[in-house]
Every structure is written in structure tokens, then in C-alpha cells.
Amino acid sequence: SQTIHQWPATLVQPVGSPLSLECTVEGTSNPNLYWYRQAAGRGLQLLFYSVGIGQISSEVPQNLSASRPQDRQFILSSKKLLLSDSGFYLCAWEGQAGPQHFGDGTRLSIL
């Protein structure tokens, strides 16, 4: 069966520090991969999606970037975090016919 792992579960970082969140998927090949952010009291916002290794599409201009170095690995990064980067970050994967399956999320707090 397919599983998705996200880590860390929680993270507290100072403003201006770098960020690396990792997401890996097991039990499937060539999935579509997604990064979302959920801010308090707001819906999910799609940040990046990828349909293959090295293929990244960005949905909103921001302080973040994404990479897909391997088929089932998706990384969210930042060189310098801002206060506005705080939120709940969710990774998801999708096969050919949907639906999207989500990881447990990373709670990011910027101080």
C-alpha cells in the first residue's frame, strides 16, 4: 500500500534562518506531488506541484522554493524565513486517477 511521510512534525525557526521540509512517498511510481500551506482560519493554498523529477510549477510568488530530486521525494525550502511563512505545511501525492493523499503536515512557527 502507498504511504506518505512528512518531517519534521513541528518546527520553530527564527526569522532569517533557512528551511528544509521533506516529503517522501512509498508504494507508487511517478506520482504527482504537491506542497500546500494552511494558515490559521484560512483554506489550503497550493504552493508547488510536480509531475516528474526536476519538474516544479509554482503557484504563488513567495519566499519559498521546491525541488524533486527523486521520483518520490519532494522538498520545500527557503533561504531566509519571514514571519509570514508561519503555517501548517502539507505534502500530498496523487496517482493517475486521484484522489490526493496527504501527509500529517509540519507545523512551522517563525519567531
Place this chain on the structure above:
Amino acid sequence: KQEVTQIPAALSVPEGENLVLNCSFTDSAIYNLQWFRQDPGKGLTSLLLIQSSQREQTSGRLNASLDKSSGRSTLYIAASQPGDSATYLCAVSLSNDYKLSFGAGTTVTVRA
């Protein structure tokens, strides 16, 4: 741009009552519609996926209907239980462009 609205934002019912959650979207040219459940501090769990050619999907006590022409979907949960307490999110995708547009969710509390 696709706008997805969920009403009500919160709902509290006694155990055993049926739940009716509403979702509306502005662009009827959707590829599919999905309903998710989110427990506090957790990721999303997929409940039902309705393709644009379908009118409803059922899974156990859950039934979701889709009316594309009016831009509406309804999630019915029969005989609610305290374990059904969670936030329910509706999401739609336009054509096969991989992107989901989410509503803000309906937070459900089922009182024992």
C-alpha cells in the same frame, strides 16, 4: 479563478442526527470534486471523489452529490457519531490541471 465556498463554517448537532454540509463553486467546468476530513493538527483524509460525469458517490454512512450546472455539492453523513467531529473540506479541480481549489471548511461537532 475558481472560488469554493462552504456553508456553514461550523455546525454542532446531537449524536444520531444526520449532517448536511454544503459546497459551492463558481466555475462549473470542473474535472472532479473531492471531500476531505481533517482532524485538529492533522493532515487531510480523502473521503469521496466525484468525477464530473457522476452525480453522486457513497461510502458507508457518507453520500456526496454533485450538481455541476448549479455549481453545488452536498455531503450527507447519516446517523452522526462523536467520532465524526472534524473539519470537512471540499475541493474542486478544473480540467486535468492537477490543481485543487479548496473551500475553508465546515467544522462539525457531534455532541454525545
